[in-house]
Amino acid sequence: MDGTRLFERLERINESLMEKFGLEYGREFELIRMAKVTEEVGELADAVLALQGLQRDNKKYQDLKKHLGYEAVDVMVSAYLLAVAARVDIKQLINERLKIIEERVK
Numbered sequence: 001m002d003g004t005r006l007f008e009r010l011e012r013i014n015e016s017l018m019e020k021f022g023l024e025y026g027r028e029f030e031l032i033r034m035a036k037v038t039e040e041v042g043e044l045a046d047a048v049l050a051l052q053g054l055q056r057d058n059k060k061y062q063d064l065k066k067h068l069g070y071e072a073v074d075v076m077v078s079a080y081l082l083a084v085a086a087r088v089d090i091k092q093l094i095n096e097r098l099k100i101i102e103e104r105v106k
Contacts, residue, residue, distance in 0.1 A: 007091055010077065014084050025087065033082035040078045044071040 023029050047068040049055045061067040083090035 003091075010080055011084075013077070014081050017081070025085065029085045030082065033078070033085040037075065037078040037082050040071065040074040044068070044075050047071040 017023070018029075023032065046055065047061075047064070047070075050061055051064045051068055080090060083093075
């Protein structure tokens with residue numbers, strides 16, 4: 001999937017969530033999105049612990065790597081939606097930041 005289609009899908013998800021929960025752009029929306037990022041990071045941490053065998057039995061999953069991957073995607077999507085809520089030009093900044101990171105790792 002190319003980046004354009006990915007961003008279009010994320011924008012549709014954002015619009016659907018805003019409509020479903022009656023949200024509008026503004027401070028409250030940004031705080032809600034930040035809370036969601038925090039929730040998803042916690043779930044990613046649980047997935048890492050499960051992969052390392054450090055979770056309770058009732059928190060174990062059949063395919064640990066797939067579960068961890070899903071949680072990582074949830075974090076990325078939630079972080080993207082937070083930037084959208086804050087009206088950041090996230091598409092442009094992703095490209096700029098990746099260039100900086102690529103230069104660092106050369």
